[in-house]
Amino acid sequence: MPAQQKAYIAGIGMVTPLGFNTDMTAAAVKAGISSYQVSRFYNNQEQPITMSCVPDNVFATMDIDIDEGGRYNAQYDHIIKMAILALREATSNQSIEKSVPMVLALPEEAEHYIPPKLLISNLLKQKNLPLSADSIRFLSTGRAAGIQGLELALHYLYHEGANHVLLGGSDSYWSAGRIYKLDETERLLATNRMDGFVASEGAGFLLLTKNSEQAVSHNGYIVGLSQPGNSQEPGHYYSDQPYRGDGLDQAFKQALSGYKGNGIHTIYASMNGENYWAKEYGVATMRNKKHFHENVKIEHPADCLGDLGGAFGSVLLGLAAKDLLNQSGSVVHLVYSSSDSGWRSAVRMEKSRITTSA
Numbered sequence: 056m057p058a059q060q061k062a063y064i065a066g067i068g069m070v071t072p073l074g075f076n077t078d079m080t081a082a083a084v085k086a087g088i089s090s091y092q093v094s095r096f097y098n099n100q101e102q103p104i105t106m107s108c109v110p111d112n113v114f115a116t117m118d119i120d121i122d123e124g125g126r127y128n129a130q131y132d133h134i135i136k137m138a139i140l141a142l143r144e145a146t147s148n149q150s151i152e153k154s155v156p157m158v159l160a161l162p163e164e165a166e167h168y169i170p171p172k173l174l175i176s177n178l179l180k181q182k183n184l185p186l187s188a189d190s191i192r193f194l195s196t197g198r199a200a201g202i203q204g205l206e207l208a209l210h211y212l213y214h215e216g217a218n219h220v221l222l223g224g225s226d227s228y229w230s231a232g233r234i235y236k237l238d239e240t241e242r243l244l245a246t247n248r249m250d251g252f253v254a255s256e257g258a259g260f261l262l263l264t265k266n267s268e269q270a271v272s273h274n275g276y277i278v279g280l281s282q283p284g285n286s287q288e289p290g291h292y293y294s295d296q297p298y299r300g301d302g303l304d305q306a307f308k309q310a311l312s313g314y315k316g317n318g319i320h321t322i323y324a325s326m327n328g329e330n331y332w333a334k335e336y337g338v339a340t341m342r343n344k345k346h347f348h349e350n351v352k353i354e355h356p357a358d359c360l361g362d363l364g365g366a367f368g369s370v371l372l373g374l375a376a377k378d379l380l381n382q383s384g385s386v387v388h389l390v391y392s393s394s395d396s397g398w399r400s401a402v403r404m405e406k407s408r409i410t411t412s413a
Contacts, residue, residue, distance in 0.1 A: 201368025284309025
């Protein structure tokens with residue numbers, strides 16, 4: 056794919072434990088506010104598990120006709136309603152065609168957490184969302200999916216003739232089965248366990264376009280996304296192979312291919328508090344250090360939000376875009392996300408001045 060093919064951000068929508076829209080979430084993360092709280096779940100040592108959850112009133116006040124299917128539960132309810140809210144925000148300021156392709160990011164083994172058909176059927180019921188059943192594709196690859204799916208989004212924009220594409224996901228750990236499965240391998244943060252992550256929930260969607268004139272702007276600048284780097288780590292979390300960080304290194308190399316700008320000052324990462332993820336970050340930045348500023352800054356919003364699962368990649372993109380537009384100096388961020396099963400995805404996000412057609 057030619058390097059000049061970019062997707063510009065035309066809309067951002069998100070719902071997280073720190074806010075029911077993008078501005079609230081971005082401001083809270085920037086201020087370092089944490090949504091961590093002791094949950095009603097206990098680990099196998101009878102200690103309370105720390106979680107991060109969207110406030111109940113966000114769901115209670117939504118007057119939406121939901122198709123509940125055969126086994127409806129609180130997790131399904133949260134995932135569906137967060138997706139609807141985030142999609143509404145992402146599309147609210149654009150006049151777009153009736154049907155927009157959507158690349159939907161889902162958790163790994165998504166069918167165990169919410170049937171994709173149930174989520175999609177409820178999204179299609181919303182008359183104010185420009186979706187059709189024939190134009191929805193999904194990736195069940197977890198945290199990396201929101202960035203990984205950018206490759207398919209670019210294909211829709213440049214090869215299928217789409218004017219806009221929606222990219223993002225919605226996910227929730229609010230499930231006893233999911234929590235206890237993770238606790239079996241002692242992965243969750245608790246009062247007696249420090250090397251663990253905070254299970255969370257949220258949704259994030261981007262409305263993308265190839266027309267820079269339709270992009271979200273701030274002080275005369277817009278944000279574009281280049282082709283992502285997608286790779287796999289042989290020594291992933293559940294693999295018996297050595298963990299060397301090669302997957303993220305290759306994702307970085309692909310995302311940074313052809314980049315000749317100044318040193319990148321900021322990296323947005325999906326690191327969630329588990330020590331495991333630090334090694335690949337060190338490997339990838341060292342092997343690609345020519346592209347980074349000497350004092351490169353790493354942002355890991357999980358410190359505030361917790362781990363957003365399948366929604367993580369798209370929420371990272373939204374937060375990084377807001378931060379980039381609000382900065383007076385830096386013009387490039389690198390954003391990456393890593394999944395348990397080995398997928399590693401990274402993308403270069405670049406701020407540029409608005410140009411208008413002659």
